[in-house]
Amino acid sequence: DTAVSQTPKYLVTQMGNDKSIKCEQNLGHDTMYWYKQDSKKFLKIMFSYNNKELIINETVPNRFSPKSPDKAHLNLHINSLELGDSAVYFCASSQVDNEQFFGPGTRLTVL
Amino acid sequence: GNSVTQMEGPVTLSEEAFLTINCTYTATGYPSLFWYVQYPGEGLQLLLKATKADDKGSNKGFEATYRKETTSFHLEKGSVQVSDSAVYFCALSDQWGSQGNLIFGKGTKLSVKP
Numbered sequence: 390d391t392a393v394s395q396t397p398k399y400l401v402t403q404m405g406n407d408k409s410i411k412c413e414q415n416l417g418h419d420t421m422y423w424y425k426q427d428s429k430k431f432l433k434i435m436f437s438y439n440n441k442e443l444i445i446n447e448t449v450p451n452r453f454s455p456k457s458p459d460k461a462h463l464n465l466h467i468n469s470l471e472l473g474d475s476a477v478y479f480c481a482s483s484q485v486d487n488e489q490f491f492g493p494g495t496r497l498t499v500l
Numbered sequence: 501g502n503s504v505t506q507m508e509g510p511v512t513l514s515e516e517a518f519l520t521i522n523c524t525y526t527a528t529g530y531p532s533l534f535w536y537v538q539y540p541g542e543g544l545q546l547l548l549k550a551t552k553a554d555d556k557g558s559n560k561g562f563e564a565t566y567r568k569e570t571t572s573f574h575l576e577k578g579s580v581q582v583s584d585s586a587v588y589f590c591a592l593s594d595q596w597g598s599q600g601n602l603i604f605g606k607g608t609k610l611s612v613k614p
Binding site for chain 2: 393422429430431432433434437443476479481488490491492493494
């Protein structure tokens with residue numbers, strides 16, 4: 390059974406479009422995260438949600454908006470996509486001791 | 501603020517060679533320390549962890565010891581295999597429980613040649 394799943398796996402779109410990436414975890418964890426991994430493999434946290442409440446909001450543009458309908462889901466919506474948004478986006482979840490379980494990633498390419 | 505510094509890659513080794521990937525950290529308090537591995541085309545997986553000073557994390561032949569005096573958490577393996585080729589990330593968490601935040605190093609790419 391997949392613990393943390395993301396859809397889609399690949400997303401290719403034009404500049405200016407709006408797109409969403411979905412994430413679901415079946416581990417019963419309270420906290421979910423979104424990370425961005427750039428072309429040099431550098432990972433940076435974007436958002437974290439604990440029990441449907443935002444607890445970390447790093448300095449990302451407000452074109453990015455996380456939405457958590459329940460604690461098993463954390464979706465990422467991106468408005469007005471830009472070239473620099475091209476990256477791999479990872480969802481993760483955790484419970485205790487901050488051991489995080491990652492999804493397979495969504496490769497976003499903005500043309 | 502808290503940070504993690506890893507040795508720059510890529511690292512290229514022959515099969516059965518000894519591996520060390522250096523990791524040092526800067527943190528206030530008593531962070532937990534982690535090594536994550538990312539195989540090609542996949543997400544990150546926890547490789548090992550240590551939650552307090554002098555703890556040794558180990559998994560799949562990899563080891564790392566939490567050294568508070570040198571603020572280090574170096575990853576070692578005695579004999580690498582081709583299947584160990586991946587990107588390795590050192591990370592720290594500065595809070596206990598699920599409301600913390602992981603801070604990652606920049607990753608070290610390891611290539612193992614047969």
